[in-house]
Amino acid sequence: MFNDFKVFETEFAGRPFKVEVGKMAQLAAGSCLVRYGETEVLCNVTMADKPREGVDFFPMSVDFEEKLYAVGKIPGSFQRREGKASEKATLASRVIDRPIRPLFPKDMRNDVGVVATVMSVDPDCSPEITAMIGVSIALSISQIPWDGPISGVSLGYVDGEYVINPTAEQREKSEMAVTVASTADLVAMIEAGANEIDDDVMFDGIMYAHSVNQKMVEFIKGIQAEVGKAKVDFPSNDPSEELFEAIKAFAIDDVKVALDTDDKRIRDERLLPIYDRVHAEFDEKFPEEADKIDDCMYKLQKYIVRRWLLDENKRVDGRGINDMRPLDAQVDLLSRVHGSGMFTRGQTQVLTVATLGSARDAQLLDGIDEEETKRYIHHYNFPSYSVGETKPSRGPGRREIGHGALAERSLVPVIPSMEEFPYTIRLVSEVLSSNGSTSQASVCGSTLALMAAGVPIKAPVAGISCGLISEGDRFMTMVDIQGLEDFYGDMDFKVAGTKKGITAIQMDLKVHGLTPEIIKEALHKTHVARNHIIDNVILPCIAEPRAELSKYAPKLLSTKIDVDKIGDVIGKQGKVIQKICAECNCKVDVEEDGSIFITAQDIEDAQRALDIIETIAKDPEVGAIYKGVVTRLMSFGAFVEIAPGKEGMVHISQLDVKRTEKVEDVVNVGDEIIVKVLPVDDQGRLNLSRRDALIEVEGLVPENDPAQDRKPRRDFKGGRKPRNNHHD
Numbered sequence: 018m019f020n021d022f023k024v025f026e027t028e029f030a031g032r033p034f035k036v037e038v039g040k041m042a043q044l045a046a047g048s049c050l051v052r053y054g055e056t057e058v059l060c061n062v063t064m065a066d067k068p069r070e071g072v073d074f075f076p077m078s079v080d081f082e083e084k085l086y087a088v089g090k091i092p093g094s095f096q097r098r099e100g101k102a103s104e105k106a107t108l109a110s111r112v113i114d115r116p117i118r119p120l121f122p123k124d125m126r127n128d129v130g131v132v133a134t135v136m137s138v139d140p141d142c143s144p145e146i147t148a149m150i151g152v153s154i155a156l157s158i159s160q161i162p163w164d165g166p167i168s169g170v171s172l173g174y175v176d177g178e179y180v181i182n183p184t185a186e187q188r189e190k191s192e193m194a195v196t197v198a199s200t201a202d203l204v205a206m207i208e209a210g211a212n213e214i215d216d217d218v219m220f221d222g223i224m225y226a227h228s229v230n231q232k233m234v235e236f237i238k239g240i241q242a243e244v245g246k247a248k249v250d251f252p253s254n255d256p257s258e259e260l261f262e263a264i265k266a267f268a269i270d271d272v273k274v275a276l277d278t279d280d281k282r283i284r285d286e287r288l289l290p291i292y293d294r295v296h297a298e299f300d301e302k303f304p305e306e307a308d309k310i311d312d313c314m315y316k317l318q319k320y321i322v323r324r325w326l327l328d329e330n331k332r333v334d335g336r337g338i339n340d341m342r343p344l345d346a347q348v349d350l351l352s353r354v355h356g357s358g359m360f361t362r363g364q365t366q367v368l369t370v371a372t373l374g375s376a377r378d379a380q381l382l383d384g385i386d387e388e389e390t391k392r393y394i395h396h397y398n399f400p401s402y403s404v405g406e407t408k409p410s411r412g413p414g415r416r417e418i419g420h421g422a423l424a425e426r427s428l429v430p431v432i433p434s435m436e437e438f439p440y441t442i443r444l445v446s447e448v449l450s451s452n453g454s455t456s457q458a459s460v461c462g463s464t465l466a467l468m469a470a471g472v473p474i475k476a477p478v479a480g481i482s483c484g485l486i487s488e489g490d491r492f493m494t495m496v497d498i499q500g501l502e503d504f505y506g507d508m509d510f511k512v513a514g515t516k517k518g519i520t521a522i523q524m525d526l527k528v529h530g531l532t533p534e535i536i537k538e539a540l541h542k543t544h545v546a547r548n549h550i551i552d553n554v555i556l557p558c559i560a561e562p563r564a565e566l567s568k569y570a571p572k573l574l575s576t577k578i579d580v581d582k583i584g585d586v587i588g589k590q591g592k593v594i595q596k597i598c599a600e601c602n603c604k605v606d607v608e609e610d611g612s613i614f615i616t617a618q619d620i621e622d623a624q625r626a627l628d629i630i631e632t633i634a635k636d637p638e639v640g641a642i643y644k645g646v647v648t649r650l651m652s653f654g655a656f657v658e659i660a661p662g663k664e665g666m667v668h669i670s671q672l673d674v675k676r677t678e679k680v681e682d683v684v685n686v687g688d689e690i691i692v693k694v695l696p697v698d699d700q701g702r703l704n705l706s707r708r709d710a711l712i713e714v715e716g717l718v719p720e721n722d723p724a725q726d727r728k729p730r731r732d733f734k735g736g737r738k739p740r741n742n743h744h745d
Contacts, residue, residue: 030182046158051151056141060151077129081109088157116198117208124255141184168233169198199230203530206549210426213518256309279334296677319505341497346558348469358465363454369462371470374607375616380439395425420456427513427521431475453499454482471563479550483539512543572620578634601626633658640651665703
């Protein structure tokens with residue numbers, strides 16, 4: 018039945034790697050099931066027979082599909098089926114898209130669909146890397162025109178050693194998580210998160226990963242040679258050379274004048290009448306290619322910008338090759354938010370707002386990896402007005418999700434741990450104006466917002482992009498690319514980091530790949546640029562994180578108790594914890610490991626709740642003073658509850674500084690009194706003294722005490738206050 022069924026096997030980072038072709042999805046243009054360890058991904062590619070009309074781009078879609086059966090989970094949604102792609106699935110789709118897209122013909126307009134379905138997950142074998150290689154194999158063996166193959170690896174750095182495709186245990190220890198994709202000769206894509214890694218360590222790691230990729234590329238070429246189909250021809254969408262040369266001769270001088278400005282609005286205004294004149298001149302002369310005239314104008318602008326850069330070292334806004342546009346930073350722009358910062362670079366402007374929440378505000382995740390919650394969240398919004406366009410907002414697309422994740426990854430290494438700062442942190446970057454590298458502006462704006470919010474980040478982080486123009490063996494790089502240099506250039510190499518080292522990289526290419534020389538130069542230039550931003554823009558605006566949180570931010574305290582005491586804190590049917598929350602006007606989150614997080618608008622309420630919880634979970638400290646409630650009266654004394662479930666007895670002799678005949682003469686049930694903890698007796702009972710508390714806190718003198726001028730040793734103002742474990 019499966020006459021064309023073939024199996025190809027190799028070893029990849031010490032684990033078996035198997036490719037099956039010809040058994041599944043036989044109607045797809047290219048299909049394979051890739052097994053890496055026990056991770057299994059089905060990869061399929063298809064292409065439309067005819068080009069799509071009316072588009073001026075290559076219409077390809079890449080979908081990385083997470084199936085929760087792959088990890089033995091039933092979806093948590095109401096319908097119990099997979100819905101919208103998770104953020105991680107979207108990011109995986111983008112990571113696959115970026116290295117394969119430049120290898121398609123630039124003038125092809127046939128729709129291409131790429132689907133990688135994750136069917137089984139081995140935590141030690143990345144499904145994203147498996148899918149990337151599987152897609153490369155499916156495209157290579159299909160009839161779809163494509164100049165591959167590529168390969169990809171995940172690179173870790175554990176105990177000073179590079180690790181290819183690290184296991185789950187190694188990923189926990191790794192100082193960086195880098196994905197590197199390569200063609201047979203060049204580095205095609207870099208995606209990195211790192212813990213302030215040195216430039217040279219990052220560069221050497223990328224080159225090592227690139228060398229490993231070459232072996233997999235050769236393996237794929239062997240599969241292609243054995244079962245690959247012949248590539249088909251496609252109708253080119255390029256305008257004729259005759260039309261382009263005619264428009265170039267007619268309009269090149271006017272277009273040069275229009276482009277020669279640092280203001281995007283002026284440039285667009287200057288170009289509009291030129292487009293009108295070109296259409297008036299050539300619509301009738303080239304009626305069969307009238308719809309290609311705008312393509313020629315785009316091609317002409319690209320020609321001018323690239324010639325200026327390569328031949329004259331001239332940038333459209335007059336800057337030097339390594340100069341950045343004017344920079345500005347501001348904080349505290351919004352009154353009642355927890356923290357805000359705005360970063361401006363030329364006509365790129367991003368406002369980031371920080372919001373602090375409790376542990377229960379952490380994001381719940383429902384995906385195929387082992388992470389279930391996330392307490393640091395970064396969202397990025399790119400409204401149409403930021404580029405002067407008019408479009409309705411329809412929620413974040415893949416680009417917005419990707420840029421938010423890049424900014425998030427850039428700041429993860431400097432975010433304090435939950436133990437250091439027990440808050441959930443959400444950042445929202447609003448792009449107000451866009452003319453190049455808004456993702457890196459959002460990194461800078463986020464550093465400002467975090468510091469303004471009082472988040473004790475370990476170091477300020479800045480981000481900047483580096484562009485590329487290449488032609489044969491010639492190339493040049495430039496720092497802080499604006500829109501035109503991104504559109505008409507070959508690379509957007511984004512690097513974020515502290516002064517110490519790199520925290521994130523994202524590399525987008527329009528060419529097949531980069532040489533080591535280009536990568537090294539880009540890393541150096543971005544390092545110099547981000548140091549300049551930190552020293553001359555961010556730190557002069559706000560030198561360090563604020564010592565105090567905004568008065569509008571919730572106040573959080575945390576503690577950790579023995580796991581076997583959790584039941585005492587929660588109480589039967591939750592009655593104890595509900596009482597604490599009601600009396601102290603707070604929220605209490607209890608984790609399985611005994612970590613407890615208390616959230617209140619007033620720090621005194623939070624402290625009161627913390628005192629109660631620690632009193633319940635720990636033996637009261639001898640000599641500590643509490644405010645408690647009288648619960649029962651006996652002839653020999655009164656029972657006082659100093660915390661829910663924690664009750665001790667005040668003997669009649671310890672009720673007052675003077676002799677007490679009857680308990681009722683001093684206290685009644687429901688009274689709030691201060692008490693001091695006495696040493697535990699032989700039977701382990703909790704004994705309390707109101708008498709000693711009155712002497713210590715209020716300075717009262719016992720009867721028949723000769724020291725009539727006795728003064729209080731501690732008072733509410735200068736000394737230790739009694740722990741108030743009940744609502745006043």
